[in-house]
Amino acid sequence: MTLAVIVAALLLVTAVSAKEPTPVVMWHGMGDSCCLPFSMGAIKEELEKQVAGVYVRSLEIGSSVIQDTLNGFFMPIDAQVEEACQKIAADESLQGGYNAMGFSQGGQFLRAVAQRCPSPPMKNLITFGGQHQGVFGLPHCLGTKGVCEVVKKLLDYGAYESFVQSHLVQAQYWHDPLKQQQYVEVSQFLADINNERDVKNETYKENLNKLENLVLVMFSNDTMVVPRESSHFGFYALGQDQVVVPLQQTPIYTEDYLGLKQLDADGKLTMLETEGDHLQFSIDWLVENIVNVYLK
Template structure:
């Protein structure tokens, strides 16, 4: 565990545990929308609830919306496992469009799977406008394994692993298991491209949706945080949009070496040339970082 004098954010499954904190400062009041990870909820007082409170205390006057997917915290947690991701994104897009406090635009910060979900919001729903997207341990090229899923929900994780291993791209599994919708099997690339209901779509694997590309390129900054000692995300390079080279599951390739980048299906190459892509790293395990690191590296993008 990494500790600091004021705040420690440590990973327990897809959650972030906020132990204590207050030391940053900002005078800006651009709203912030946050989306939690797998196994977490909008309002867990040890994770997203505490994160929301901390940002509100450290950025005077800021409006922070911690997304609840459903009508209760329990529903929110369960939907992180079982609600069609496309439905979740539509739900969030409607919520953001109806919020008068966001009409001038907002920054977005996703934690773990919440990161790629917020990227889908940026690509599909340009109003209100997302200014900066901060991906904290997001899996933008998907996952090919669930080492910890989360640990305290081992019975759920065991069931999920069996479903993914037996048929991640079957209709039933794709529609009813969130993690299947960003499951990326490099050994079955054709199946992934054809049947992935979520990730293959937002990553433009079938056709290039110019609206998706235009909307993503409208971001001021797209910040990607990679956890160098991550024991949950497999492969960890997905947090920087890297993945296995096609047809095998051993050798990695960076975003810049990928066909997605070279063909610029998402506009990431143009964004990179314009200085809009930011790659950050920290030595922690999944979602583990100190308040000093957060203040130095991420807080400036909330201005």
């Protein structure tokens, strides 16, 4: 081996070892905000501790923490996703690509970012207790008493009423298996992002399949997501609300109009399950199963 080859090899090793870690973008769930020290702030701090030099961007929708929290209830999801796309595109630290972590409803919101805004590229998408097939029930509302009363009254009024669809985030991923056709026609967000309209958006499938990994985390004792299998893209068999079928038995998989079957065939779809209620996981579990596997 010549001296020139040895030098070149050493330079390559140095370049690889000096490579900065892939940045991380996070999106919080209902009733939370970007930067609370005991939620997203704590996770951001842990990621920075575990992955030396990593840049972490916790998305704030709006211009303040208060706006960010309220927008999680009342700002149309499409507008939130568009704002997120703009902020990600304008962030110089993310231009080479990023990993994404979505918590609760932030999971399906970040999936919408992957499907609609492929530049800069999202590499790994990890969702925790997401509602990918929607919810048919909201047993708990994570927010102030006043906000939760408004949410409950609007859902009781009718999730598919045009006023409610336009003004309540949770109605936009409400999925009534007893009213499937109405859901497909009226849902302002979920039916579109799941490509369930008669006319399919091929770019959604193409962009989702650009992911290196789609990791879906379900909480085995989740009392927030109804049904909890929605976190794995499972849902009620249509026409009833008792029997839940897994992703592989749903049209979204068998007809593969979203690309999940292809992701699965390519070994890029991973379903994890952990004990606990909604978003209840230990830091040790997060580090062992997520950080060490997908973020380092």
